[in-house]
Amino acid sequence: MELGSYQDQSQATFSLTDEDHTLANSLRFTLNQDPRVTFCGYSIPHPSDARVNIRVQTTGDQASEVLKDSCQDLMLICQHVRSTFDQAVVEFKNKKGLDAMNIEP
Amino acid sequence: MEEQKTPKIPVWDLPDVPKGKLPPHLELQRTRVLCTSDAPTHTENIRYSGAYASMGVDNSLRLGHFRDNFRVEVITLTEDDMEFDMIGIDASLANAFRRILIAELPTMAIEKVLIANNTSVIQDEVLAHRLGLVPLKVDPRLFEYMSENDVPNEKNTIVFKLHSRCERGSSRIKVLSNELQWLPRGSEFTLSTEKPAVDPTSRPRTYTSFNCSQDSLPEFSNNPIGPKHDDIMIAKLGPGQEIELEAHAVKGMGKTHAKWSPVATAWYRMLPEVVLLQEIEGEKAEELVKKCPVKVFDIEDIGKGRKRATVARPRSCTLCRECIRGDDWDKHVALRRVKDHFIFTIESTGALHPEVLFTEAVKILEDKCERVITELS
Numbered sequence: 452m453e454l455g456s457y458q459d460q461s462q463a464t465f466s467l468t469d470e471d472h473t474l475a476n477s478l479r480f481t482l483n484q485d486p487r488v489t490f491c492g493y494s495i496p497h498p499s500d501a502r503v504n505i506r507v508q509t510t511g512d513q514a515s516e517v518l519k520d521s522c523q524d525l526m527l528i529c530q531h532v533r534s535t536f537d538q539a540v541v542e543f544k545n546k547k548g549l550d551a552m553n554i555e556p
Numbered sequence: 557m558e559e560q561k562t563p564k565i566p567v568w569d570l571p572d573v574p575k576g577k578l579p580p581h582l583e584l585q586r587t588r589v590l591c592t593s594d595a596p597t598h599t600e601n602i603r604y605s606g607a608y609a610s611m612g613v614d615n616s617l618r619l620g621h622f623r624d625n626f627r628v629e630v631i632t633l634t635e636d637d638m639e640f641d642m643i644g645i646d647a648s649l650a651n652a653f654r655r656i657l658i659a660e661l662p663t664m665a666i667e668k669v670l671i672a673n674n675t676s677v678i679q680d681e682v683l684a685h686r687l688g689l690v691p692l693k694v695d696p697r698l699f700e701y702m703s704e705n706d707v708p709n710e711k712n713t714i715v716f717k718l719h720s721r722c723e724r725g726s727s728r729i730k731v732l733s734n735e736l737q738w739l740p741r742g743s744e745f746t747l748s749t750e751k752p753a754v755d756p757t758s759r760p761r762t763y764t765s766f767n768c769s770q771d772s773l774p775e776f777s778n779n780p781i782g783p784k785h786d787d788i789m790i791a792k793l794g795p796g797q798e799i800e801l802e803a804h805a806v807k808g809m810g811k812t813h814a815k816w817s818p819v820a821t822a823w824y825r826m827l828p829e830v831v832l833l834q835e836i837e838g839e840k841a842e843e844l845v846k847k848c849p850v851k852v853f854d855i856e857d858i859g860k861g862r863k864r865a866t867v868a869r870p871r872s873c874t875l876c877r878e879c880i881r882g883d884d885w886d887k888h889v890a891l892r893r894v895k896d897h898f899i900f901t902i903e904s905t906g907a908l909h910p911e912v913l914f915t916e917a918v919k920i921l922e923d924k925c926e927r928v929i930t931e932l933s
């Protein structure tokens with residue numbers, strides 16, 4: 452759900468249900484690093500509501516587009532983390548296999 | 557107070573700040589937490605894209621830059637535990653992975669317990685709670701969530717039976733988790749609404765409606781489902797006491813109840829960095845080595861009988877700050893933490909291997925992003 456005004460699309464508050472610090476803090480990280488963003492922050496209005504509000508203000512671009520791009524960035528980061536991690540695990544297992552067999556790598 | 561005398565220099569005589577590079581003191585504040593004797597300082601992560609714009613430094617997100625710098629190094633990896641270094645990532649992401657590992661990765665755990673008989677000293681509800689906390693060795697990805705209106709079937713429920721009895725005249729016995737017996741065909745208790753069967757060939761309706769036996773499914777035929785550990789104490793029975801029950805396990809998440817958390821715990825710490833600001837020699841070096849309870853420092857011979865302190869094992873530093881206490885020790889030793897180097901530890905409860913857990917956690921964060929993208933489009 453998005454709350455903003457029709458006149459000025461460069462600022463909006465996005466209210467995400469069933470999300471918490473996990474996503475909001477990560478998104479704040481990517482949003483903050485986007486040069487189009489002048490301000491961003493998030494709040495959880497009440498701890499027993501599963502809801503988080505993310506505020507995005509930009510230098511002129513549409514706030515929802517900027518948020519979407521940030522999500523995209525975060526996904527790319529995650530994919531890279533996953534592939535790097537998997538590779539490191541495979542390497543570690545291979546090395547351990549070699550060590551167990553007492554073979555010089 | 558003594559007045560500090562700084563020589564007056566006109567601003568235009570000050571040297572220029574080099575463009576495109578942060579001066580060393582700012583670089584230090586950006587990348588390190590400084591642990592001083594009273595409190596840690598510069599704990600924040602400066603992430604605003606224009607934070608250093610005046611110095612011509614671009615602080616915006618550059619994925620290429622991230623890809624070049626991000627590294628993972630596995631330190632230990634066993635069936636249940638894993639420790640690895642994650643280098644070049646922000647705390648917000650490391651923390652997101654940790655939170656997902658603890659609270660948002662599903663596992664199977666006992667949720668409903670049908671107690672037919674319990675004459676032990678342990679009350680029904682306490683017994684049920686204890687059963688809930690027993691970790692099960694089963695891949696949760698093979699099961700579906702059971703929502704409120706679902707009937708328990710072979711896709712969303714695992715049934716265990718426990719029947720234990722201590723005979724009169726014998727001594728007290730323990731009921732261990734290995735007595736939980738998997739019922740691949742589902743519940744054996746008939747529904748209380750069911751009339752006594754007139755026709756002995758028809759199977760009476762039970763508390764679950766399985767369409768097939770779970771052990772006929774390829775995933776489980778060679779891999780029976782059971783508790784991860786065989787020696788978890790569930791109850792003790794005195795002579796003449798008996799427990800007869802059925803336990804139904806379903807899929808759930810750690811944020812509903814900790815019994816569904818796939819990790820005993822998952823945590824990270826930032827890499828400690830211990831720096832000697834000056835050469836420390838002789839007796840002072842011996843003193844420093846003695847100060848540290850986890851033996852971070854060593855003594856090195858530099859010839860002619862002179863001894864010098866070195867930092868040998870910074871990784872084991874607990875930041876107890878003992879080495880900067882008193883006198884002017886903080887002028888000699890600096891304690892820091894590297895802001896983007898995380899020593900991540902995962903302790904699995906046994907449902908999945910720790911490396912699988914982490915990959916799944918990252919996938920969940922991706923799914924969350926995808927959800928937001930689809931909702932915005």
Ligand code: SF4
Pocket residue numbers: 830847848849850851852872873874875876877878879880891
């Ligand atoms: S902070 Fe404590 S553990 Fe770390 S080097 Fe100093 S004395 Fe040792």
